[in-house]
Amino acid sequence: MTVTITKQAEKYLEALAKALEIPHSRYEQAEKSYKSLGDWLHRDDSGVKNFDPDVFVQGSFRLGTVIKPQSDEEEYDVDCACALNALGKSNISQFALKELLGEEIKLYRKNKGIKKEVHEGRRCWRLEYADGAQFHMDIVPCIPNAADQRLLLEARNLDARFADTAIAITDNEVPQYYEITEDWPRSNPRGYAEWFKSRMGDVFIRRREQVFNEMRSEGVTASVEDIPTYRVRTPLQSAIMILKRHRDTVFADDPTDKPISIIISSLAAHTYEGEKTIGYALLSILSRMEQAIEHDGVRYIIKNPTDALENFADKWEEYPERAQAFFGWLEQAREDFSSAGRLVEYRRMSSVLANRMGRDITDQASDAALQPSHPGGSSLLGAAAAASSSSAPSVSFADTPRTPKKPDGFA
Structure with missing residues (x-):
């Protein structure tokens, strides 16, 4: 046919x-929310400040493929990850990592006056914002996994181009959840986003340049590299x-x-x-x-x-x-x-x-x-x-x- x-x-x-x-304001709202959490984790009396916390968005908000909800009752799902970069699999269990970050997220909820309790998911903690906000944020605790991921892939002659941004994540349904072990679930949202961007190829580059010129004509100061994917x-x-x-x-x-x-x-x-x-x-x-x-x-x-x-x-x-x-x-x-x-x-x-x-x-x-x-x-x-x-x-x-x-x- x-x-x-x-x-x-x-x-x-x-x-x-x-x-x-979705309006650009929704992307900006999501960005403001996860950056606010990141600032909280870096405050002076934070329980995780010394572990170099890094909160970043992943999923459709990172790829720029979010679509409008089908109804006013449906919420935007903002997927994030929080890496504690100073920790490794040899000195903490998945359970301990999730609890450590969970305590900080619960304190953040109280400090910001968020009424709904923090909900624990299989791999993440969920922050439920006010009904009018129409979105919630899922935060996946994780630690760096670049070296182990590179070794794992190269030992099998597999493509390791994106290994530098690999992370190990928590999952409360795996048998080794409470153990200090090298065997953690793997993920790489930043690497996936880079691969996705590469698949857009020259079309992405040309369109980003166009957006850059439009922003510059409106008096916005930014470099081409600073333009987020969702604007392109x-x-x-x-x-x-x-x-x-x-x-x-x-x-x-x-x-x-x-x-x-x-x-x-x-x-x-x-x-x-x-x-x-x-x-x-x-x-x-x-x-x-x-x-x-x-x-x-x-x-x-x-x-x-x-x-x-x-x-x-x-x-x-x-x-x-x-x-x-x-x-x-x-x-x-x-x-x-x-x-x-x-x-x-x-x-x-x-x-x-x-x-x-x-x-x-x-x-x-x-x-x-x-x-x-x-x-x-x-x-x-x-x-x-x-x-x-x-x-x-x-x-x-x-x-x-x-x-x-x-x-x-x-x-």
């Missing part, structure tokens, strides 16, 4: 992504945002089998090839997603690009219905967006996608797309349209069954 992306569909999908964006909206980020909302709506009544965001983001980033427009990127990613999934004859494997020993699809073997749910969703997304991509009337596009994206969002997109274009309003889309004005891009979705293979770019 061949899908042609009309110029009208390109404009509509750009408006759809824009409708899903690329087709890859926008395509992921659209796919996440489609996923949320399709699995509204089945949250257990809903494909997790790290799988969608990783597969999308692996199969993104620098497409200049949101629509072309979205349909191209959908056509290639299975190419980034391995199958060893027994199980599906979606490797963490910063740690090839971690399989993001590890639960699919235990719960095969989740694999079935993912591939079913992928086919549905292909059908929905390829159908919309053939259309030229914005209202018809909204009708096609309303049940998958939400009527409010699709109506916002069609209303925005119907507005007259303003000069300079969409430089990336305009540049791409000019470059390809002789022919509309098309993407082929093969009708024959696919066999997952080892994805390009994985170690």
